[in-house]
Amino acid sequence: MDPTTGALGYGIEYGYSVMERLRLAALQGDSMTQLPMIVTPGFEAWKTKEAKVGEGVPAAWGDWLSRAINWEIMTAVSLLESGADILVLRHPESVKQVKAAINELMVVPERF
Amino acid sequence: MALSGIQIYKLLPQTNCKECGFPTCLAFAMKLAAKQVELSDCPYVSEESKTQLAESAAPPIRLISLKSNGYEVKVGNEVVLFRHEKTFYNKPGVFIKFSDDIPAEEIKARVEKADSFVVNYVGIDLTIDGFAMECLSGDADKFAAAVKAVRAASKRPLILLSQDPAAIESGLQSLDGEAPMIYGANADNWEKMAELAKSHKAVLGVTTTFLEEATDLTEQIKGKGVEDIVLGLSSKNLSTNLIQQTQIRKLALKKNYKPLGYPTITFPTSAAEAAQAITKYAGFLVLDSFTEDFVYPLLVLRQNIYTDPQKPIQVQPGIYEINNPKPEDPVLVTTNFSITYFSVANEVEGSGMPAWLLVTDAEGMSVLTAWAAGKFDAERIAKAVKSFDVADKVSRKRIVLPGAVAVLSGELEAELPDWEIRVGPREAVDIPKFMKLVLA
Numbered sequence: 001m002d003p004t005t006g007a008l009g010y011g012i013e014y015g016y017s018v019m020e021r022l023r024l025a026a027l028q029g030d031s032m033t034q035l036p037m038i039v040t041p042g043f044e045a046w047k048t049k050e051a052k053v054g055e056g057v058p059a060a061w062g063d064w065l066s067r068a069i070n071w072e073i074m075t076a077v078s079l080l081e082s083g084a085d086i087l088v089l090r091h092p093e094s095v096k097q098v099k100a101a102i103n104e105l106m107v108v109p110e111r112f
Numbered sequence: 113m114a115l116s117g118i119q120i121y122k123l124l125p126q127t128n129c130k131e132c133g134f135p136t137c138l139a140f141a142m143k144l145a146a147k148q149v150e151l152s153d154c155p156y157v158s159e160e161s162k163t164q165l166a167e168s169a170a171p172p173i174r175l176i177s178l179k180s181n182g183y184e185v186k187v188g189n190e191v192v193l194f195r196h197e198k199t200f201y202n203k204p205g206v207f208i209k210f211s212d213d214i215p216a217e218e219i220k221a222r223v224e225k226a227d228s229f230v231v232n233y234v235g236i237d238l239t240i241d242g243f244a245m246e247c248l249s250g251d252a253d254k255f256a257a258a259v260k261a262v263r264a265a266s267k268r269p270l271i272l273l274s275q276d277p278a279a280i281e282s283g284l285q286s287l288d289g290e291a292p293m294i295y296g297a298n299a300d301n302w303e304k305m306a307e308l309a310k311s312h313k314a315v316l317g318v319t320t321t322f323l324e325e326a327t328d329l330t331e332q333i334k335g336k337g338v339e340d341i342v343l344g345l346s347s348k349n350l351s352t353n354l355i356q357q358t359q360i361r362k363l364a365l366k367k368n369y370k371p372l373g374y375p376t377i378t379f380p381t382s383a384a385e386a387a388q389a390i391t392k393y394a395g396f397l398v399l400d401s402f403t404e405d406f407v408y409p410l411l412v413l414r415q416n417i418y419t420d421p422q423k424p425i426q427v428q429p430g431i432y433e434i435n436n437p438k439p440e441d442p443v444l445v446t447t448n449f450s451i452t453y454f455s456v457a458n459e460v461e462g463s464g465m466p467a468w469l470l471v472t473d474a475e476g477m478s479v480l481t482a483w484a485a486g487k488f489d490a491e492r493i494a495k496a497v498k499s500f501d502v503a504d505k506v507s508r509k510r511i512v513l514p515g516a517v518a519v520l521s522g523e524l525e526a527e528l529p530d531w532e533i534r535v536g537p538r539e540a541v542d543i544p545k546f547m548k549l550v551l552a
Contacts, residue, residue: 008409009233010458011451013416016391017196024194049458050409060231062404070383070409077387078413081354101384104350111322112355 001035007044008075015039016082023083039079042090045072069093077101115168117145123161124154131155172364174374176315176340176395178205178242178269179291185241185269187395188375193361199420204394205241206411207271208402209379211248212258219258223265226402231411234427234450238411240268244295244398245283247274252282259283271295271377271398275319277304284312293317293396295377296344302329306336317342317377323356327371334371342395344377350388353378357393383409390414424476425450431500432457437466439507442551444536444543445493446514447474447482455540463544465552468505472496479514490523497528512536512551 003022005015019037026033045051051071054064061067072094076087080101089095115123121141132153134140143149144165151157151165175189185205192198208226210219223243230239243262247255255274262270263286271293272283280294295317297305302318309316316338320326323345330341343360347353360376363369375395380386383406389397390413399407419425429448434457446456448471460467472492474482482488493513496502503509509531513520515538524533537546 006451008416009412010454011416012413013195013419013421014451016417017194017421020194021196047458047462049461052462058231060229060404061408062406064405066403067405067408070406073383074387074409074413077384078391078417081388081391097382097384101350101382101388105354107349107351109349109352109355112352112359 001033002038002040005039005041005044005079007041007048008071008078009050010044010048012075012078016078019079019082019084036085037083038086038088039076039084040088041076041079042072042088042094045075046090073097080105115145115165117142119168120144120165123157123164125156125158127156129156168368172368172373173361174339174341175202176342176375177291178271178293178315180242180269180287181267181290183242183268190361190393191365193358193365195417196421199422200418202395203414203418204390205269205396206407206414207242207244207396207398208240209244209246209273209398209400210258210262211246212251212255213248216257216261219261220265222402223262226407227266227268229402229404229407231404231408233412233415234425234454236415238408238415240402240407240411242266242269242271244271244273247272247276247279247283250276250279252276252279255279256282256285260286263287269293271317271396273398275301277301277308280305280308284308284314287312291315291340293342293377295319295342297329297333299325299329302333303336306333306338309333309338309340310336315340315342317344319344319346321346323359323372330371330374341374342377343372343374344379347378350385353385354388354392361393386410387413390417426476427453427471429471429473429496429500431502431505432469432471434460434469435464435466437468439505441466441468441506442508442510442512442534442547443468443470443497443502443506444512445470445472445496447472447477447479447488449474449476449478449482452478452540456543459540459543460547463547465544465547467547467551468502470496470500470502470511480516483517483520488517490520490527493520493524494527497531508532510534510551514538 003018006012022033051068069091076098121138124137126137128136132140171189173188173190177186187202230237245259273295274280293315296319318329326343345356360372364373377396378389378394379398380389426448427450444467474487511531512534515536518535521533
């Protein structure tokens with residue numbers, strides 16, 4: 001199922017909490033919510049002005065390309081933390097970093 | 113965790129003397145549990161019960177505040193594991209780290225740059241919270257000079273990073289009257305660090321690898337009379353960090369486990385680690401460099417996660433100019449629910465076409481919700497047109513309604529007889545196409 005989330009800065013907190021609630025409900029046995037969740041942070045993040053626009057924006061927004069990629073990664077990782085099972089991304093660098101994050105998250109530590 | 117009314121009742125004299133103003137001790141206990149009365153209203157409660165009740169009233173995660181000249185960063189005091197259960201209250205502090213192995217002039221320049229960073233998001237000015245100075249030189253005098261350099265360039269709160277008490281002591285010299293954090297105490301140096309924290313009124317960060325060690329340390333430090341503690345776990349990966357942060361929050365909230373009832377500090381080195389720190393319970397984030405393109409999305413994420421889910425976020429009603437509109441450009445109407453506003457504004461901006469965006473006061477509701485609740489109707493739109501003097505700004509009186517409330521067009525024609533009423537698309541994403549085809 002696609003909980004249809006917004007990007008960072010554009011209502012991500014709604015999708016974030018909806019996903020946490022869906023996952024909690026699923027774990028408590030609600031069969032309606034026991035489907036893997038697919039999210040599209042790539043599409044959402046690259047739709048934002050912060051990712052799309054490089055000129056005529058405040059200098060405090062920083063380097064355009066890094067900002068856009070960070071926008072995508074932070075959108076994606078937040079959704080990952082709230083229970084996303086499939087993440088559809090855009091930029092190769094985001095893919096690389098989000099994949100690395102997923103691999104790290106899948107490690108079960110022996111001691112913590 | 114807070115005691116229930118019954119648990120509190122057991123600690124009361126149970127004499128039903130009525131002097132507190134309630135008919136029975138149980139009634140008074142219920143009011144106490146609901147935090148509607150003060151324990152001092154009971155004249156006969158024993159000292160022992162007082163202590164027990166005071167302990168149970170202490171917040172499960174201690175409120176920690178770092179202070180400096182006019183600045184304060186407060187973290188902790190959280191009450192839930194998931195923001196939808198209530199809300200997250202105190203935003204984690206975002207600190208930028210420098211080390212004393214670079215020249216003082218360079219430290220000043222870099223600190224000044226980060227200190228002056230401000231970016232406006234939804235009408236809120238986002239800035240960083242403070243700086244951390246790490247002792248890498250191993251030289252106490254050099255460290256003290258580096259701390260002074262930071263202080264000369266910024267007034268924001270500081271975190272001193274070293275496991276050498278001599279270096280920390282020397283760094284603290286120039287921070288009299290402030291409440292900085294010193295980090296960190298470990299199994300070997302904790303006594304000296306606790307003494308320093310006590311004598312300088314500093315917050316003490318503990319640095320360990322595993323939760324058990326942190327538990328031992330905080331107990332020992334508390335025994336020395338230091339209660340303002342922050343937990344630092346040197347996690348090697350996202351998985352361990354997530355488990356540790358979640359366990360700390362869970363044990364503190366659900367088991368009222370005092371040895372871990374403190375905020376945490378993390379040192380993220382990537383966008384993924386930073387995003388995890390914000391979403392999963394960090395109290396402080398110390399970044400090892402400052403770049404706008406990293407800090408801006410991070411502060412936006414923090415703002416988003418720490419908004420109160422019980423209240424819709426609103427934008428100021430008014431007439432907004434998008435892409436420098438001229439008098440002949442169209443007026444688009446929407447509501448003041450922030451997500452609605454940003455969706456619409458973003459699409460209009462993305463279309464590249466100039467327009468006036470009229471944001472009505474719909475009490476922070478989205479278009480359909482507001483319409484159903486009677487907060488977004490022809491009368492209210494007409495009122496907004498008048499109160500924001502929209503007619504004076506345009507030469508061609510064209511107003512576009514959201515497609516979802518096409519039903520309002522007749523009434524709006526009656527309210528605004530000299531205006532041309534158009535019906536726009538139902539979804540914000542179709543606005544650019546609509547503007548190009550219909551309004552151009």
